[in-house]
Amino acid sequence: MPNKTLNAKLLWMQFEDVLAPRLGLTVWDRAVYSYLLRHSLVVGKLRLHFAVMSVARDLGLSNGPVRQAVRRLDELGALRLLERSKTGHLVEMRLPEQIRALRPGKNGASGAAGAAGEPSASKLDSTDFLKTWALRKTIHDRERSACFYCLRRTPANVQCLDHVVPRARFGRNSYRNLVSSCMECNTRKGDRPAPDFLRTLYRQGRLTPAELDGRLRALKDLAAGKLRPSL
Numbered sequence: 001m002p003n004k005t006l007n008a009k010l011l012w013m014q015f016e017d018v019l020a021p022r023l024g025l026t027v028w029d030r031a032v033y034s035y036l037l038r039h040s041l042v043v044g045k046l047r048l049h050f051a052v053m054s055v056a057r058d059l060g061l062s063n064g065p066v067r068q069a070v071r072r073l074d075e076l077g078a079l080r081l082l083e084r085s086k087t088g089h090l091v092e093m094r095l096p097e098q099i100r101a102l103r104p105g106k107n108g109a110s111g112a113a114g115a116a117g118e119p120s121a122s123k124l125d126s127t128d129f130l131k132t133w134a135l136r137k138t139i140h141d142r143e144r145s146a147c148f149y150c151l152r153r154t155p156a157n158v159q160c161l162d163h164v165v166p167r168a169r170f171g172r173n174s175y176r177n178l179v180s181s182c183m184e185c186n187t188r189k190g191d192r193p194a195p196d197f198l199r200t201l202y203r204q205g206r207l208t209p210a211e212l213d214g215r216l217r218a219l220k221d222l223a224a225g226k227l228r229p230s231l
């Protein structure tokens with residue numbers, strides 16, 4: 001809570017030791033979270049209004065990765081995006097101890113949630129694959145560390161999870177809607193429909209005709225629930 005004096009030492013340790021590794025934050029996520037926290041809860045403000053451009057400038061990053069990081073932090077529950085407009089973003093920040101996925105017994109701190117036992121089909125369908133690092137990893141493993149869109153190999157530090165349908169109302173964090181992708185595809189795809197984006201890659205010579213066919217088929221299989229991550 002903003003009025004309570006923050007225990008800086010505890011916060012720093014929670015951030016480095018729990019939040020970043022358990023949510024599988026990238027260096028961009030970490031930089032953005034830490035920057036936003038500095039300008040909100042650390043100075044006693046729960047909410048913060050900011051422009052992506054100025055955050056990017058202060059952090060020496062371009063706008064795309066900052067925008068992606070804000071979106072991811074929102075999905076992970078590290079902040080709540082209250083408003084997005086031309087004048088900027090309004091967010092409500094969460095301290096590590098307030099993030100649901102990190103609370104003991106809430107599929108987070110108790111360990112690799114969902115990693116034990118064989119879940120039923122309906123359980124798999126309702127599983128939020130952004131919730132824990134272990135679950136996020138199963139999606140990356142399913143793609144064998146290659147970008148789902150451009151098929152390039154993506155080392156762990158530049159891979160991210162992309163929502164195929166950005167604002168899908170149901171099961172948006174389901175294994176049927178999440179793919180492992182490189183940062184570049186994740187940023188360039190934006191809110192475009194995935195098949196359109198794949199065709200752009202094809203036109204740019206990044207995919208062969210056979211690869212494009214394969215990717216379009218994979219998209220259908222994904223939505224049909226045929227590409228199950230192994231838990």
Ligand SMILES: [Zn+2]
Pocket residue numbers: 147148149150151152181182183184185186
């Ligand atoms: Zn890619």
